[in-house]
Amino acid sequence: MTSSFPCPVRENVPLAPYTTFGMGGATPLLVEPRNVDELVGAVRRLREDGVRFRLLGGGANVLIDDRGVEDAVVLTNGISFVRREGEGIEVLRLGAGVSIPWFVQHVRGMKLTGAECLVGIPGTMGGATVMNAGGRHGWLSSIATRVRALTADGEDEEIEVDEETFGYRTSVFGDDRIVLETVVRLAKGNKKTSDETIRTYLKEKSAAQPLTEKSAGCVFKNAANDDVERSAGKLLDRAGVKGWSEGGVAVSEKHANFIVNRGGATMADVVKLVQRMRDAVEEVCGERLGTEVKQWVRGE
Ligand SMILES: Cc1cc2nc3c(=O)[nH]c(=O)nc-3n(C[C@H](O)[C@H](O)[C@H](O)COP(=O)(O)OP(=O)(O)OC[C@H]3O[C@@H](n4cnc5c(N)ncnc54)[C@H](O)[C@@H]3O)c2cc1C
Numbered sequence: 216m217t218s219s220f221p222c223p224v225r226e227n228v229p230l231a232p233y234t235t236f237g238m239g240g241a242t243p244l245l246v247e248p249r250n251v252d253e254l255v256g257a258v259r260r261l262r263e264d265g266v267r268f269r270l271l272g273g274g275a276n277v278l279i280d281d282r283g284v285e286d287a288v289v290l291t292n293g294i295s296f297v298r299r300e301g302e303g304i305e306v307l308r309l310g311a312g313v314s315i316p317w318f319v320q321h322v323r324g325m326k327l328t329g330a331e332c333l334v335g336i337p338g339t340m341g342g343a344t345v346m347n348a349g350g351r352h353g354w355l356s357s358i359a360t361r362v363r364a365l366t367a368d369g370e371d372e373e374i375e376v377d378e379e380t381f382g383y384r385t386s387v388f389g390d391d392r393i394v395l396e397t398v399v400r401l402a403k404g405n406k407k408t409s410d411e412t413i414r415t416y417l418k419e420k421s422a423a424q425p426l427t428e429k430s431a432g433c434v435f436k437n438a439a440n441d442d443v444e445r446s447a448g449k450l451l452d453r454a455g456v457k458g459w460s461e462g463g464v465a466v467s468e469k470h471a472n473f474i475v476n477r478g479g480a481t482m483a484d485v486v487k488l489v490q491r492m493r494d495a496v497e498e499v500c501g502e503r504l505g506t507e508v509k510q511w512v513r514g515e
Contacts, residue, residue, distance in 0.1 A: 221256035222248040230279050230288065233271060235337055237429040237476050238485070239279025239511070244287035250294055251310065251395045255365055258393060261287055262369065269511065270390055272342035273314065276431055280513040281481045291341050294395075297321065305401050306360070311341030311394045315348065323413065328404025329358045331412045335420040337432075341394040346507075347381040352416055356381035361398040367391040384436055384507050425467040429476040434489060435504040447496075447504050448472040454495035461488040482510075 228245040231237050246261070246268070248254035261268045268287040271277070294312035305327060309318065315336050322330045332353030333343065342348070343355045344362055356376065363373040374380070380387055388394050420426065435447040443449070451457075451471035459466045463480030466488065467473040474488055489506065497503050 220246065220260060222246065222253035230271070230274070230283070233290065234274035234277055234279060234431070235429060236278060236431045238281065238480055238482060240281050240283025242284050242286065242288040246287055246289045247293055248289065248291070250296075254289065254291065254294060254311075254393070254395065255371060257289060258365060259369055261289075270341070270393055272312065272339035273337055275336075275338035276342060276346055276507070277509045277511055278431055278482055278485055279511045281483070282513045284511055284513055292339055300398055305403060306398065307401070308396050308398050309340045310396055311339060311344075313340040315340060315343050319413065322401055323406060323409045326404055326406050327401040328409050329399070329401035331409055331416060332357070334413045334416045335426065340397050344394045344397045345386055345388045346384055347386050354381070358399040358401060359397055360400045362388065362394060363396040364388055365393040365395055371395070423470055425469045425473050425475055428467065430467070430473050431508045433472040433507050434474050434492070435472055436507045438502045438504060445502070450496045450500045450502055450504070451492060454492070454499040456492045456495055459488065459491065461485075461491070464488055466492065
């Protein structure tokens with residue numbers, strides 16, 4: 216079966232090393248396309264064979280079942296090209312597997328501005344497009360202009376971004392609409408100014424978040440995105456969850472919305488802790504938080 220794939224594939228591959236949480240069992244089939252044609256070909260092949268699959272970028276926003284998954288996993292990080300679009304240098308077409316941190320540094324070197332808001336966010340541009348990655352200084356949606364995607368019907372389409380495309384930590388893309396390429400429009404900038412902005416944002420972020428520990432970023436979405444006082448982090452703080460632990464995981468002392476893997480953690484530990492945190496917020500603040508991290512449960 217593996218020989219007729221248009222790209223390298225491996226069987227029974229543990230997924231933990233492909234996630235920032237450092238957790239998760241194996242996939243029976245890891246598919247590793249090196250360019251968009253291989254990705255499209257591999258996905259068509261999986262669909263023809265009726266094999267269920269999931270997409271994995273940088274694994275910075277996923278929590279994977281310790282028992283592994285029954286589905287194949289298509290890893291996009293090999294699709295890492297950046298192409299100039301048109302005459303100017305401000306518009307760039309990025310492969311889904313381009314690393315977000317690499318992109319931020321690369322465009323800074325090109326004296327382009329606009330990507331600084333993504334500094335300190337791990338993962339790939341495909342994942343950033345699906346999740347509309349960003350924060351208080353801006354979002355992927357503020358620079359994305361077009362997205363090339365493969366639909367569930369196998370159509371290769373390119374859509375113009377409009378107000379329906381992105382929401383808070385969400386977009387019209389995902390496993391049924393695979394991001395192949397994202398086109399971004401930046402502006403001519405100044406390397407020194409971008410350097411200063413990046414330094415400031417990174418300093419802010421590393422002061423507030425446990426960036427050197429294993430995590431999947433914020434666990435919960437903000438209940439009211441425009442109200443800082445009601446952000447998930449603030450509500451969790453009020454509920455007093457910092458330092459709580461369960462098995463191998465604990466709520467970070469630095470940021471109440473981060474669960475960190477202290478070693479030997481399992482998905483069951485995370486699920487239990489998430490439940491306790493959610494209940495505590497509901498009891499103390501009367502809000503029910505929804506999760507941001509994508510959970511890959513075996514059999515679901
Ligand atoms: C320390 C830390 C800090 C973080 N800070 C932030 C932050 O400030 N702001 C923020 O928004 N996020 C933050 N995150 C979360 C994470 O970095 C982002 O959500 C990022 O965009 C995830 O990209 P990824 O490539 O790792 O996606 P993955 O985790 O690999 O995938 C996420 C979801 O997208 C799907 N997917 C991935 N690629 C594709 C594709 N090409 N087509 C279709 N579906 C796809 C996956 O199936 C999955 O459902 C942080 C995470 C960590 C660990």
